[in-house]
Every structure is written in C-alpha cells, then in structure tokens.
Amino acid sequence: MKKILFNTSESASPLLLRIFLALVIFPHGAQKLLGWFGGFGYTGTMSYFTDHVGLPYVIGFLIILLESIGAILLLTGFATRFLAGFFLVLAVGIIVTSHWENGFFMNWYGNQAGEGYEYFLLWIGMALALVYSGAGRYSFDRLLSR
DSSP: OHHHHHOOOSOSHHHHHHHHHHHHHHHHHHHHHHOGGGOOHHHHHHHIIIIIIOOOHHHHHHHHHIIIIIHHHHHHTSSHHHHHHHHHHHHHHHIIIIIGGGOSSOOTTSOSSSOOSHHHHHHHHHHHHHHHHOSOSSOHHHHHHO
8 A cells, every 4th residue: 555655756747747736726725724815714715615615514624624735745745646636536526516617718808707627627637647657756755665
C-alpha cells in the first residue's frame, strides 16, 4: 500500500503540475476557511454549503479541508496520488452540481447565468496526471518511497 501511495519518479513534470494545481486551488480553500481573497470564511461557507446547496455538514467540512490544507499538502508533495484523486472527485462534483447547466465556456463577458466547466476540465486533467505519475521531484512522497 505504501508503495502504491508514495511511489514516484524524479521527473519535474509532476512537480510543475503539483505547484500550479495547488496555486489554483489554495486561494479557493483560503476563501472558504479563512475568509481571505474576499471569501466568507468557515462559518459563511458552511452556511452556504448546508443551507443553500444542501450538502451534509461533513461533506462541506471535507471540501474546506481539501481545498485549504489539502492544497498545501499537494504543494509539498505529500500523499499526492491520494489527494489528486480527491481533487478529481471534487472537480467532477463541482461540474455536476453547479456548472454543467452553464455550458463549456467560462463567463468572460458576463452574458451567461454562471460559469462554464472548462476550468474544471483543466483541474481534472492535472489531477489525473498526478494520480498516474505521483508527486515527482522535490516531494515528501519521493522521500517516503525510498
């Protein structure tokens, strides 16, 4: 099990994927957990998740942890395959629950009801590549796999 979870190569490609995926996801987690970047913080986000979206409290809590703490762990390359798998599931869930009806494209000109799902397809592609490759160079996974 340890080999499956932590095994990785010395390649720089997964390092770049980890850095950029974490940099994209972390601000969303910081909005939800800490209220940074114009977010509503933990209480406001949990209220939105449970009262408006209808998610169970535990699912909302796990989403907040994944997008904040999970993004930091991804950046460091710890349990990359595991985290990338959860990021993959989260992105699919976001598309299905709130972006599918808005079509493919992002709302560049403000003429759609909401944002499309093209952004999340990139997120899914990056997460799939990390599930396949592992963390790569300069990662805790690399240290733990030795």
